[in-house]
Amino acid sequence: MNVIKQIVKTLLKPFGYGLLVMVRICGPLNVHFSTRILVSAHLLRSGNPGHPNKEAFENVLNNFGGVPLNIVETGTSAWGADSTRLWDEYVKNSGGRVRSVDLRPDPSIQLSGKLSKNTELSIGDSVKFLQSLYDNKESVDLIYLDSYDVDWENPEPAELHGEAEFKIAMELVRVGGIILIDDTPTPGAASRVGIRMSDAVLGGAPSIRGKGAKALQLVEANPNFSILYHDYAVAIRRNH
16 A cells, blocks of 8 residues: 555656646736645645645635745644645745644654755644743744644543643734644544544534644634634634
């Protein structure tokens, strides 16, 4: 299976790079068009054209209209959605900077030499990392929370970690900015990607579990934030 996947990725890469050239040409003319191409090209190049977060990435980036972005990511990604390289490609085209943190050194090693000078990788605890940015009075446009892998038979540890991150992110993101949280599927999205949770986990009824589950509870109680998009990932906008 790994051999087949590698062959597919190799075949798709030229199409992905070709589309990225189109982004640079079309970007000033049509932001929506170029953002869709950027995301599609990235996922093609990564060998994941049907990734469940494709629409989330498009929606979030379209929301900013192609302006330079200050992006912060927890959970550096060198595989799967390969999101760190997506954010890097965006700021290479539109300006801005990316900072990404992961507790493991592996993603940084994997991405060594593959990112632009606009992207900085750190190794450490994501909650402490976010807190340091807040302590330095940073204002961030887009925060992508994707650390701490979810065990779908016991999602609470990931949910508690996500809650700790989100509480800081709420203060860190600027008004009009977005917090995107991965692995927080609606019941329909969970079914579509093959996630099966027991009644003990779900409480006997369809419910939202995953990294952003407790963040959604905080949003319900806070009129300064609203849900912009929700499928496999959830995007939350700061309104005030």
